[in-house]
């Protein structure tokens with residue numbers, strides 16, 4: 001039985017980091033006090049990922065942490081290779097965003113045996129062994145799915161056919177955003193998910209799947225896309241089919257990156273649930289504590305909201321990503 005770490009009791013907002021016991025790692029990789037961090041990134045698949053990478057790289061510089069960074073092109077084997085190379089380099093701490101939830105125990109056990117602490121950021125893993133990492137910093141994806149479902153329940157009237165563009169198969173945000181959304185729309189039997197398929201969190205993937213849905217589905221009222229990029233791809237397909245996105249077919253997405261917020265302000269998307277990619281500052285603060293052998297919360301949840309079309313028009317100029 002695999003157990004996903006969703007301990008609410010230890011959930012704290014980043015600003016109030018507290019303490020609970022962990023091993024060091026300080027003796028590995030920190031030459032003359034400089035902390036070295038090996039970061040294995042998922043890839044560069046979306047606007048969210050680009051913003052997340054920039055945040056990590058910028059904040060490492062600000063924190064004086066020597067960052068070794070790799071892009072796995074959304075392949076788990078590449079992330080595992082990168083983690084192994086960081087172990088060989090004896091970095092002070094390893095951080096990564098697991099592209100999928102399973103298949104990490106072996107390599108994380110190698111890091112543990114090398115006495116190198118691991119921090120999960122953005123996405124979680126499913127494992128029985130919660131000693132394999134010190135903390136998981138990132139969003140509550142089930143809650144993000146619930147927010148999307150709540151909006152649809154409040155705004156749908158009559159029989160409503162939904163097509164769903166899922167994120168990467170097996171990825172925590174794809175599994176949990178689906179789960180939260182379905183939990184909420186269950187309260188309104190008129191809302192039905194008539195088709196659901198992965199677009200792999202990319203714009204091209206969202207466009208291709210939406211083109212297929214438009215051919216196979218006699219009636220589509222709503223698109224629920226697990227990220228803005230797939231929603232933007234769906235907009236291209238909807239326009240090519242001679243329909244008006246945001247009007248003929250309503251669109252709900254997750255992330256709130258600039259391009260998504262612009263489409264929301266333009267009326268082509270109807271509602272966006274924010275997923276904050278700016279995890280760099282929080283990650284570096286956690287890394288310093290972990291390397292110093294201080295204790296950190298098992299789970300740190302980032303703050304994020306939602307946006308309507310009117311709200312997007314107001315906040316767009318101030319958005320950082």
Ligand code: GZL
Nearest residue numbers: 045046048122173201227275
């Ligand atoms: C969510 C993150 C997801 C984004 C996508 O925290 O893992 O991956 O929602 C990105 O845009 O590709």
